[in-house]
Amino acid sequence: MNEKKKISYMEKKMSRQYFLMVLPGFIIFTIGLIVPLVLAVRYSFTSWDGMSAEKPFVAFQNYVDLIKDPEFRNAWWFTLRFTIWNTIIQNVVALLFAVALDSGIKAQKVYRTVLFVPCLISALVVGFVWLKMFSNVLPALNDVLGTNINFLLFGEKRTVLRGLLIANNWQWIGYWMLIYLAGLQSVPGDLHEAAKVDGAGPVSRFINVTLPMLAPAITICVVGITTGSLKVYDLLVSSTKGGPGRASTSVIYQTYTTAINGRQYGYGCAMSVTLVLVLLMVAMVQVKGLKKKEVQV
Amino acid sequence: MKKKSLLSLLLATCMTAGLLAGCGNSEAPAEEAPAAETPAEESGDAEAEAPAAESSSGEAVTLTVLAGQSTTDAGIEDMIDEALAAKYPEVTLEWECVDWGNDFQPKMQQYMQSGLPDIMIGKAQDVATYAPQGILGEIDASYLDKGLDAARENVTIDGKTYGLVYNALYQGVYYNKTMFAENGWEVPKTQEDLQAIIDDCNAKGITPFASHMVDTWSIGNVTMQFMMNDVFNNDPTWGDKFRAGEVSFSEDEAAQTAYTYNKLIFDNTYPETFSTEQTDCDAKMVLGEAAMKVSGSWSIQNFLDIDESFDFGIFPFPNQTGDSKLIFEPNITIMTSAATEHQDAVNKVLDVLTSDKELAVEILDYTKTASMLKDVTPTFTNPSQADIDAYAADGMIVDVTLGNNQLVWGGFQEENAKDIAAWLQGDESFEDCLKASDGRVDASSAN
Numbered sequence: 001m002n003e004k005k006k007i008s009y010m011e012k013k014m015s016r017q018y019f020l021m022v023l024p025g026f027i028i029f030t031i032g033l034i035v036p037l038v039l040a041v042r043y044s045f046t047s048w049d050g051m052s053a054e055k056p057f058v059a060f061q062n063y064v065d066l067i068k069d070p071e072f073r074n075a076w077w078f079t080l081r082f083t084i085w086n087t088i089i090q091n092v093v094a095l096l097f098a099v100a101l102d103s104g105i106k107a108q109k110v111y112r113t114v115l116f117v118p119c120l121i122s123a124l125v126v127g128f129v130w131l132k133m134f135s136n137v138l139p140a141l142n143d144v145l146g147t148n149i150n151f152l153l154f155g156e157k158r159t160v161l162r163g164l165l166i167a168n169n170w171q172w173i174g175y176w177m178l179i180y181l182a183g184l185q186s187v188p189g190d191l192h193e194a195a196k197v198d199g200a201g202p203v204s205r206f207i208n209v210t211l212p213m214l215a216p217a218i219t220i221c222v223v224g225i226t227t228g229s230l231k232v233y234d235l236l237v238s239s240t241k242g243g244p245g246r247a248s249t250s251v252i253y254q255t256y257t258t259a260i261n262g263r264q265y266g267y268g269c270a271m272s273v274t275l276v277l278v279l280l281m282v283a284m285v286q287v288k289g290l291k292k293k294e295v296q297v
Numbered sequence: 298m299k300k301k302s303l304l305s306l307l308l309a310t311c312m313t314a315g316l317l318a319g320c321g322n323s324e325a326p327a328e329e330a331p332a333a334e335t336p337a338e339e340s341g342d343a344e345a346e347a348p349a350a351e352s353s354s355g356e357a358v359t360l361t362v363l364a365g366q367s368t369t370d371a372g373i374e375d376m377i378d379e380a381l382a383a384k385y386p387e388v389t390l391e392w393e394c395v396d397w398g399n400d401f402q403p404k405m406q407q408y409m410q411s412g413l414p415d416i417m418i419g420k421a422q423d424v425a426t427y428a429p430q431g432i433l434g435e436i437d438a439s440y441l442d443k444g445l446d447a448a449r450e451n452v453t454i455d456g457k458t459y460g461l462v463y464n465a466l467y468q469g470v471y472y473n474k475t476m477f478a479e480n481g482w483e484v485p486k487t488q489e490d491l492q493a494i495i496d497d498c499n500a501k502g503i504t505p506f507a508s509h510m511v512d513t514w515s516i517g518n519v520t521m522q523f524m525m526n527d528v529f530n531n532d533p534t535w536g537d538k539f540r541a542g543e544v545s546f547s548e549d550e551a552a553q554t555a556y557t558y559n560k561l562i563f564d565n566t567y568p569e570t571f572s573t574e575q576t577d578c579d580a581k582m583v584l585g586e587a588a589m590k591v592s593g594s595w596s597i598q599n600f601l602d603i604d605e606s607f608d609f610g611i612f613p614f615p616n617q618t619g620d621s622k623l624i625f626e627p628n629i630t631i632m633t634s635a636a637t638e639h640q641d642a643v644n645k646v647l648d649v650l651t652s653d654k655e656l657a658v659e660i661l662d663y664t665k666t667a668s669m670l671k672d673v674t675p676t677f678t679n680p681s682q683a684d685i686d687a688y689a690a691d692g693m694i695v696d697v698t699l700g701n702n703q704l705v706w707g708g709f710q711e712e713n714a715k716d717i718a719a720w721l722q723g724d725e726s727f728e729d730c731l732k733a734s735d736g737r738v739d740a741s742s743a744n
Contacts, residue, residue, distance in 0.1 A: 050406045051430055131511075135572040154511065155571035157724045237399075243513055244571045245719025260403040262708030262740050 037276065043269040050265030062270035072271060074246055075254035078161070082250065083229035085165050090225050091218070094173050098180035099206075112181070115174035123171065127238030130154075130167035154240050157247035164248060168235060172228075176221045183217030184210065219290040223283055230279055251275050357387045358642040361414035364394045365401030365423070367466075368575070369595045369664040370629065376663070377649070380656040385645040390416075398514050402426075402707050413634040415643055421627035422701040424452040424460040426743035433459040434633040437644065443651040448627055448669040451698035460630040461647060463657075464666040467611060467685055468522050468593035468624035468697065471600075474608040474680065476503070476588050484612045484684075487619040495565050498588050505565040507587035509578035510718060516559060517714035519591045519614075521700050522624050523555035526616040529700050536703020540742060546734040553731065554617060556717060562591060563721045571722070575599070583607045593626065597665040597679065611681040613693070622695040623688040628666060708740040 044062055048055040066072050097115060101108050118126065131154060138151035153163030187210055195205045211218075233252040236242055242249035242257070249257075251271065259268020364374060374392045381388055393414070395404055401419055405427065408414060413432055417423075427433050435457045441449060444462060452460030472484070480501070485491040498505040509515055528535050528551045535552075538544045546552045563570065566587070573581075579599035582590045590596065591614055600607050613621035631650065633643050649656065654673050661668055661675035667685070668674060679685075688694050704710060716733040719725035725733075 051409055131572075131574070135511075135569065135574070136577070139569075152569050152572040155569060157719075157722055241511070241513055243511070243715065243718055244722050245724055246715050247719070247722075247724065249715075257712070258708075260406060260707075261399075261711060263402075263406075263743075264708070264740065265406075 040269045040272055040276075043266050044273045046266040047264075048266040049263045050259065051263065055266070058266065062267045063274075065267065066270055066274065071246060071249070072251075072254060075249045075251045078248060079230060079232070079250045081161060082164065082168075082232060083226055085161070086168060086229040087222060087225045089165065089169050090173055090176055091221055093169065094176035094221065095180050095214075097173065097177040098184055101177070101181055102184040112174075112178070115177055117174065118171045119175040121171065123234040124238045126167055126171045127235045127240075130163065130170075131239045134163055154248075155244060157244060160240055160244065160248045164232075164235065164240065167239065168229070168232070171235075172225070176225065179217050179221055180214065183214045187213040215290065219287060222290060223286050226282055226286060227279055230275070230282070357389070358639050359389045359391050360416060360637075360639055360642055360646065361391050362393065362416045362418065363401070363404055363408065363414045364392060364418040365397035365404075365420070366394055366418070367397055367595055367628065367664075369598045369666065373629075373660050373663060376656060376659050377646075380653050381646060381649050384649050384653070385642075388642045388645050390646070398706075398711075413636065415634055415637040415639055416646060417632045417634070419630055419632060420701075421448075421451050421460060421462055421630045421698045422706065423630065424454065424632065425702045426705065427632070428454045428457075428459040429743075432635055434635040434637065434640070434643075435459060436461050436631075436633065436647070440644075440647040440651045443670055445669050445671060447696075451627065451696060451702065452630060460632050461651070462627040462669045463629040463631060463650065464627075464661055464664060465669050466594035466626045466628045466666055467681075467694075468518070468626060469611045469613045470589050470591050471582070471596060471609050471611050471681065472589045473582065473585060473587075474610050476585060477610075482588075484610070485615050486621075488615050488617060491615050494588070495561075499565070504567050504581075504587040505589060506562045507578050507582040507590040508562055508566040508570045509573045509575045510563070510566075510570040510721070511572055512575055513714045513718055514711065515575070515592075516717050517706070517710045518593065519562070520555060520559060520714060520717060521697060521704075521710060522591065522614055523558045523616075524552065524704075525624055525695055525697055525700050526613060526621040527551045527555045529703075530616065530618075530620070530622065530695070533699060534703070536700065536741065539704070540738060546731040547728070551617070553727075556720075556727070556730070558614065559717050559721060571718070579603065582609075593624075594664075594666050597681070601665065601677075608680050610684045612684065613688070620693075622693045623685065624697045625694045626697045626701075627669060629664075702743075704741050705743045709737055712737055712740070 043055065045057060045059060046055040047058045047061070097111075101112055105111070121129075134151050134153050135155075138149075141147070142149060142151070150159070153159040153166070191209050191213070192205055195209050200208065231252055232250045233256065236248055236250060236253050240248040242253045252275070255268050255271040255275065258271060259265050262268075362374075364370070366373075371394065374390070374394060378390055378392075381390065393404070395401055397419060401423070405413075405417070405419075405423075409430070409432060417427075417433075424433065436459060438458075440461055441458055448462035448465075449458055452458055452462060476482075477484075480497060480503075482494050482497065483490070485494055495505045524535075528549070531551065532538070532544075535544060535549075539546075544552075546556070567573070567581070570578075575596075576599060578590070579596050580603055581587050582596075583600055583603040600609060611623065613623045615621050631647065633640075633647075637643055651670060654670075657668060657670055657673045658676055661673070662677040665677060665679065666675070701710075713734045716725060716730040720727055720730040
């Protein structure tokens with residue numbers, strides 16, 4: 001009886017401690033995320049301009065307008081292409097780099113640092129650096145080499161996505177590479193040994209042993225890259241400014257210019273609500289799908 | 298166990314306290330503002346010139362200032378601080394300097410929810426946006442009287458003036474005087490004259506126009522210049538009629554012509570315009586790689602920084618009727634909060650800005666702009682000043698605030714410029730570009 005009482009007392013005490021530990025985070029999360037989200041949903045049903053006191057209720061009109069809005073559709077089309085290409089390129093290249101660094105090459109730490117450094121730079125600076133690269137530095141190479149390569153990737157609709165992918169991948173590949181590298185280094189060596197004894201070659205070992213063991217890292221990288229790309233904004237501000245025309249306007253960029261510069265706060269909120277829903281859906285589907293493929297040792 | 302509880306309680310308290318501190322008001326109370334050491338007496342006869350401001354002795358006050366700056370303006374805050382410290386050491390300014398084009402409006406929207414700064418520095422067109430919201434304070438006539446009368450018209454609403462216009466920009470076509478003289482080109486007055494120069498340029502392998510279309514704002518800016526001379530020149534209420542449904546971009550030939558001038562520039566500039574920034578563009582102009590540039594006074598700073606002996610002039614972009622006027626834009630405009638608790642201190646700042654002529658000249662020389670204060674003339678050598686004076690003497694100058702007030706920048710001109718860029722690049726038809734502008738009619742007005 002006494003033992004039971006003691007356990008119940010301990011449990012209560014532990015619960016209180018957990019509650020106390022969770023409380024600050026919960027308050028911050030509520031004030032910083034839940035409240036603005038609820039407010040955004042509320043404003044999305046109004047035609048508020050963000051300045052006046054009146055917030056006229058328009059029900060679902062903003063959402064109806066969104067469906068018909070070609071600029072919003074264009075923004076989604078650009079964002080989706082940017083996300084898909086980023087997810088493929090960054091995962092594949094980061095994994096390849098990680099495998100290369102894990103193979104015991106010389107000066108591994110130097111390569112690791114060099115590849116990682118760009119992700120420490122602000123995306124705003126990265127955008128500006130690549131704007132200068134494409135418009136000044138690289139074209140000067142043409143003069144030196146006597147070639148005629150088109151480096152003005154930010155200057156045309158058909159090439160702007162390519163230019164942005166180069167800038168974004170240059171910045172982030174090193175970061176995701178580190179996660180893959182950590183995953184690779186945690187694969188137990190005896191699994192490889194066992195596969196070797198069973199006659200598996202390097203490719204077979206990579207596909208049947210390494211990749212399944214890397215599944216948790218793949219989940220992190222795929223979800224991180226996808227959600228990060230869907231939210232691209234700062235890179236665009238300092239490089240293409242959403243142009244030329246609207247060729248590189250992302251959903252966030254469109255939302256910001258509509259809500260703030262265009263003084264259509266209610267409409268902009270409707271845009272951001274749709275983005276949040278898509279982000280949630282994508283993350284849920286990816287996490288669920290990829291979790292199934294994860295294996296435990 | 299007790300220790301653990303205590304530790305977790307302490308941690309939770311610290312984090313909650315940190316959160317509350319973060320959410321709290323960071324505004325420094327007036328008493329906390331450090332008093333500058335410079336004695337007020339050093340400022341000479343200043344007090345006599347400041348009828349509405351209190352004497353320099355008084356409680357230390359820190360005023361918040363939101364400054365929406367153009368590229369040329371960054372740095373003037375230090376000059377103002379210095380002049381203010383000399384005359385009113387008890388007043389300190391806490392500056393928040395942002396880019397006017399991108400960040401001023403978002404910041405204003407933010408502050409309209411949480412409380413405006415004591416002073417806001419924007420452009421004359423901001424008065425039409427914010428004064429009807431009832432948030433701007435009326436500027437005392439004793440300060441306005443020190444400015445030019447022409448500066449008041451577009452910052453006055455219902456007989457009350459809410460902005461103090463400090464300086465002005467001129468916009469038009471900057472041209473390389475040496476190149477014009479060498480090639481025997483006269484300043485063009487009509488489209489035919491301009492086309493003849495363009496043709497001659499192309500024949501001689503000279504790029505007619507320098508441009509930087511990667512900055513969409515530059516497309517929006519030149520389009521309003523064109524609109525002023527081809528549309529608003531003939532119909533000063535075109536924007537109001539547009540909202541009333543009487544005119545539209547799709548049907549109005551003059552508005553369409555204004556849009557098509559962008560194509561004239563695009564077809565006669567270097568191919569990398571959508572990858573060229575303003576500084577590079579201005580450098581090309583100075584280095585003689587292009588003959589003309591449709592721009593504004595903000596380019597002068599770059600021109601003279603690159604080569605202080607660069608000889609250039611300015612003329613209005615020719616319209617269809619050959620009676621184009623040079624564009625004049627009231628620039629730095631000081632607005633005050635209607636709800637400020639430190640009106641006396643605000644008045645002291647206005648006093649320094651309007652009565653300290655040395656400060657005014659320093660700012661004008663730095664920004665390479667024209668004065669909107671009486672009896673203040675900048676001392677920098679502006680090669681285009683003779684042209685400006687000539688147009689002013691002939692009454693051939695028009696205030697762009699007329700157009701900017703009717704068709705606002707944020708959400709309208711800015712967005713239209715993106716469609717124009719898409720049209721120039723062949724990604725959108727001209728008809729769609731015009732339709733897109735028409736579709737934005739609700740966003741064309743500030744109110």
